[in-house]
Amino acid sequence: MTETIEFQAEARQLLQLMIHSIYSDKDVFLRELISNASDALDKLRMESYRDKDLGVDTSDLHVELRTDSAARTITIADNGIGMSRDDVVTLIGTIAKSGTAETLAKLREAQASGSEEVTAELIGQFGIGFYSSFMVADRVEMTTRRAGTDGGVHWESAGEGTYELSEVADAPQGTSITVHLKAEDAEDNLHDYADPAVVKRIVKRYSDFITWPILLNPTADGAVVEGAEEEDSEQEASNEPINSRKALWARPRSEVSDEEYAEFYRHVSHDWQEPLETMRFTGEGTFEYQALLFLPAHAPMDLYYRDAKRGVQLYVKRVFVMEDCEALVPEYLRFVKGVVDAQDLSLNVSREILQQDRQIQLIRKRLVKRVLQTITALRGEDAEKYDTFWRECGRALKEGLLSDQDNTQAILEASSFASTHDPEKLTTLADYVARMPEGQESIYYVTGESRAAVENSPHIEAFRAKGYEVLLLTDQVDEVWVGMVPSYGAGDDAKPFASIAQGDVDLADDAEKPEGFDDLLSWMTTTLADDVSEVRLSTRLTTSPACLVGEVGGLPPQLEQMMRSMGQ
Numbered sequence: 301m302t303e304t305i306e307f308q309a310e311a312r313q314l315l316q317l318m319i320h321s322i323y324s325d326k327d328v329f330l331r332e333l334i335s336n337a338s339d340a341l342d343k344l345r346m347e348s349y350r351d352k353d354l355g356v357d358t359s360d361l362h363v364e365l366r367t368d369s370a371a372r373t374i375t376i377a378d379n380g381i382g383m384s385r386d387d388v389v390t391l392i393g394t395i396a397k398s399g400t401a402e403t404l405a406k407l408r409e410a411q412a413s414g415s416e417e418v419t420a421e422l423i424g425q426f427g428i429g430f431y432s433s434f435m436v437a438d439r440v441e442m443t444t445r446r447a448g449t450d451g452g453v454h455w456e457s458a459g460e461g462t463y464e465l466s467e468v469a470d471a472p473q474g475t476s477i478t479v480h481l482k483a484e485d486a487e488d489n490l491h492d493y494a495d496p497a498v499v500k501r502i503v504k505r506y507s508d509f510i511t512w513p514i515l516l517n518p519t520a521d522g523a524v525v526e527g528a529e530e531e532d533s534e535q536e537a538s539n540e541p542i543n544s545r546k547a548l549w550a551r552p553r554s555e556v557s558d559e560e561y562a563e564f565y566r567h568v569s570h571d572w573q574e575p576l577e578t579m580r581f582t583g584e585g586t587f588e589y590q591a592l593l594f595l596p597a598h599a600p601m602d603l604y605y606r607d608a609k610r611g612v613q614l615y616v617k618r619v620f621v622m623e624d625c626e627a628l629v630p631e632y633l634r635f636v637k638g639v640v641d642a643q644d645l646s647l648n649v650s651r652e653i654l655q656q657d658r659q660i661q662l663i664r665k666r667l668v669k670r671v672l673q674t675i676t677a678l679r680g681e682d683a684e685k686y687d688t689f690w691r692e693c694g695r696a697l698k699e700g701l702l703s704d705q706d707n708t709q710a711i712l713e714a715s716s717f718a719s720t721h722d723p724e725k726l727t728t729l730a731d732y733v734a735r736m737p738e739g740q741e742s743i744y745y746v747t748g749e750s751r752a753a754v755e756n757s758p759h760i761e762a763f764r765a766k767g768y769e770v771l772l773l774t775d776q777v778d779e780v781w782v783g784m785v786p787s788y789g790a791g792d793d794a795k796p797f798a799s800i801a802q803g804d805v806d807l808a809d810d811a812e813k814p815e816g817f818d819d820l821l822s823w824m825t826t827t828l829a830d831d832v833s834e835v836r837l838s839t840r841l842t843t844s845p846a847c848l849v850g851e852v853g854g855l856p857p858q859l860e861q862m863m864r865s866m867g868q
């Protein structure tokens with residue numbers, strides 16, 4: 301029985317945008333499908349470690365590419381984890397990612413304004429791997445069977461709103477995707493994906509590092525047929541993989557090109573863009589590991605959602621063990637993507653055990669230090685890159701000020717802040733302190749919803765008049781960390797943070813304080829007793845007659861407002 305099912309609305313929209321966007325580099329569809337196949341093989345091996353009763357042969361896991369120039373198809377098959385019927389409906393038929401609706405709205409806007417660059421960039425943020433096949437296909441077929449289960453599913457679609465699903469009794473385990481190539485691309489020799497030579501070139505370029513063997517047109521008896529015109533005797537002799545399968549992080553640094561790093565980054569991050577920064581480091585001695593990490597050039601779509609994933613994969617001696625390894629990265633560094641390959645761990649280690657593992661804790665410490673150092677260094681080396689990073693991921697980084705006491709100062713060092721010093725540029729705390737005039741003891745800040753709102757705050761007037769700089773903190777997270785982090789700097793040089801809206805900020809010498817207001821003040825305090833705890837003279841204002849201040853140790857005004865609006 302064949303069912304016709306509609307793609308979820310968001311999925312349909314994205315698919316349409318994908319098909320009709322003139323994304324210049326269509327070759328990437330193959331990279332995406334191979335990347336999925338590789339993920340599926342990783343998952344199967346992981347599951348076979350965890351579930352000894354799975355009863356699946358994992359001795360010959362690989363990806364197979366089959367071209368058929370007469371039928372004008374290319375098939376990408378893996379014997380990995382596969383999908384159940386429900387998997388297919390949810391994983392292929394819908395987009396369940398947080399932030400989808402917002403990004404789609406931006407996409408429509410970009411399309412309407414004709415900005416192709418922005419469109420391509422936004423599409424890239426979805427990491428819409430599978431749908432990219434519709435850039436080159438009239439029709440896509442998929443047969444899949446979940447490892448350890450019996451029945452398989454056949455899926456088919458022209459990408460136009462609906463897909464067809466039917467049951468298949470004898471599907472091989474894993475997933476096989478057949479792409480029916482558009483007729484119009486047949487003439488284009490460089491992009492004829494039914495041509496083995498073209499396929500080989502693309503795999504070399506985009507998927508060489510994939511650790512699983514990728515076979516091109518293998519035959520049952522072990523000979524590879526690469527199409528009659530191909531004269532590659534070495535290849536014809538056996539089913540040799542066409543990828544070198546070398547782990548990037550295990551190769552000498554000087555031998556890995558930026559482009560190879562970029563492709564690997566795309567594979568682990570599911571991002572379509574290049575990484576902003578690449579980090580490689582190793583641990584030696586009793587506990588060996590290698591790390592290859594990346595900073596993204598844009599915030600992952602789900603960065604500020606509750607279910608955001610952490611992006612570091614754990615390998616043990618080149619073997620994939622786990623994705624999104626929480627034990628390796630704190631939540632506030634969830635934008636970091638990449639791989640840690642440890643030498644001395646068991647392959648079937650569980651997430652729970654990892655959290656307790658001393659070696660993993662050491663790697664995590666090192667990783668955090670290294671990432672924070674890299675961000676701080678980036679500001680000096682390439683201000684533009686740093687600004688991009690900060691704009692995209694800075695808010696997430698500042699969450700570390702709430703949770704990572706050991707690295708508070710390093711996080712402050714890596715951070716930047718808007719301030720009254722410069723209307724355009726952000727400042728570092730070090731620069732702020734360097735500019736502090738004689739007599740200023742604290743780092744002053746004001747929090748609020750927007751720069752415009754806080755800049756007009758009456759509290760700021762006297763600080764301006766006195767030549768004191770004020771940090772303008774407008775992210776939600778700022779409200780919280782300023783209450784937790786007492787100071788910046790170490791030892792005698794530590795400078796306390798002080799809100800200009802709280803407590804008695806004394807900006808004048810006693811001599812300047814006018815006298816004879818005591819009666820007025822006590823009368824006002826009594827009259828306003830229901831609303832304020834005290835009315836006092838202030839030297840903090842210059843042009844406004846009065847302002848409200850919070851008590852030292854009291855709630856910050858925005859938080860107070862929030863509590864009130866929640867009825868507390």
Ligand code: ADP
Pocket residue numbers: 332336337340378380381382383391392426427428429430431474475570
């Ligand atoms: P992503 O890889 O970023 O998750 P894709 O669109 O490439 O997005 O794939 C969507 C999902 O479909 C994958 O996360 C995976 O669960 C499933 N999937 C795709 N291809 C395969 C495959 N070959 N084997 C098993 N599952 C697959």
Ligand code: MG
Pocket residue numbers: 332335336427428429430570
């Ligand atoms: Mg994918």
